[in-house]
Amino acid sequence: MAKTGLLVLVVGPSGVGKDTLLDAARERLKGVGHICFPRRCITRPAGSVGEIHIPVRSEDFSQMARQGAFLLSWKAHDLCYGIPRHVQDDVAHGKTVIVNVSRSVIDDACALLGHDHVRVLNIRANRDVLRKRLEARGREDALDIERRLARASAYQVDGNNIVHVDNDADLETGIARFIAAIEIDPAIANRA
Numbered sequence: 001m002a003k004t005g006l007l008v009l010v011v012g013p014s015g016v017g018k019d020t021l022l023d024a025a026r027e028r029l030k031g032v033g034h035i036c037f038p039r040r041c042i043t044r045p046a047g048s049v050g051e052i053h054i055p056v057r058s059e060d061f062s063q064m065a066r067q068g069a070f071l072l073s074w075k076a077h078d079l080c081y082g083i084p085r086h087v088q089d090d091v092a093h094g095k096t097v098i099v100n101v102s103r104s105v106i107d108d109a110c111a112l113l114g115h116d117h118v119r120v121l122n123i124r125a126n127r128d129v130l131r132k133r134l135e136a137r138g139r140e141d142a143l144d145i146e147r148r149l150a151r152a153s154a155y156q157v158d159g160n161n162i163v164h165v166d167n168d169a170d171l172e173t174g175i176a177r178f179i180a181a182i183e184i185d186p187a188i189a190n191r192a
């Protein structure tokens, strides 16, 4: 793979604000030509609360995976998620591609693209904050919220290509920190 291009993995527990921060960054960085924010394929019905995604029927997802449609895929919360394969070409062509992924696929991404082509933005907030946000979002029922909170500490995210972003304050502060984490990293902001 050429030396340009970067895959930026936005990770963190459910409810921490990944999609909200990504939406804000997508809006604020839309004039920055080399940065893109692809949509994920998810076996969740269209029109659900939260992120805009590419809805895929469960029966179709496994076939798509077998056919190589996804660069990265995983299961969580009784759903399947996939990052479209074209992301690999985008990175190879010098794009900075920013996506929300499971913490479980960080190692896969590094193995596929090489450590030099992967950055991780680990979004953090404490458990009480997660609970309040999941309840306020209202997309999941009480049992699903408990399962999501139980999963919150299931993964340790550490390593030398990781930037931690605290989203424990108000939204504007969280957005400012997230954008700063993108803009301060020359590898993310300046690759063209």
Ligand SMILES: Nc1ncnc2c1ncn2[C@@H]1O[C@H](COP(=O)(O)OP(=O)(O)OP(=O)(O)O)[C@@H](O)[C@H]1O
Residues within 6 Å of the ligand: 012, 013, 014, 015, 016, 017, 018, 019, 020, 021, 050, 133, 134, 136, 137, 167, 168, 169, 170, 171, 172, 174
């Ligand atoms: N800094 C913040 N202050 C207040 N509310 C926030 C903040 N950040 C996000 N939220 C709210 O918290 C809820 C959860 O955010 P969001 O859906 O973006 O989380 P997520 O990390 O993408 O979760 P999931 O992994 O479940 O998709 C949303 O309703 C969002 O509006």
Ligand SMILES: O=P(O)(O)OC[C@H]1O[C@H](OP(=O)(O)O)[C@H](O)[C@@H]1O
Residues within 6 Å of the ligand: 011, 012, 013, 014, 018, 076, 077, 079, 081, 100, 101, 102, 103, 104, 151, 155
């Ligand atoms: O706990 P881990 O595996 O890191 O994250 C699992 C998945 O859970 C969330 O799903 P959703 O967006 O709420 O459907 C995240 O977006 C991520 O894709």
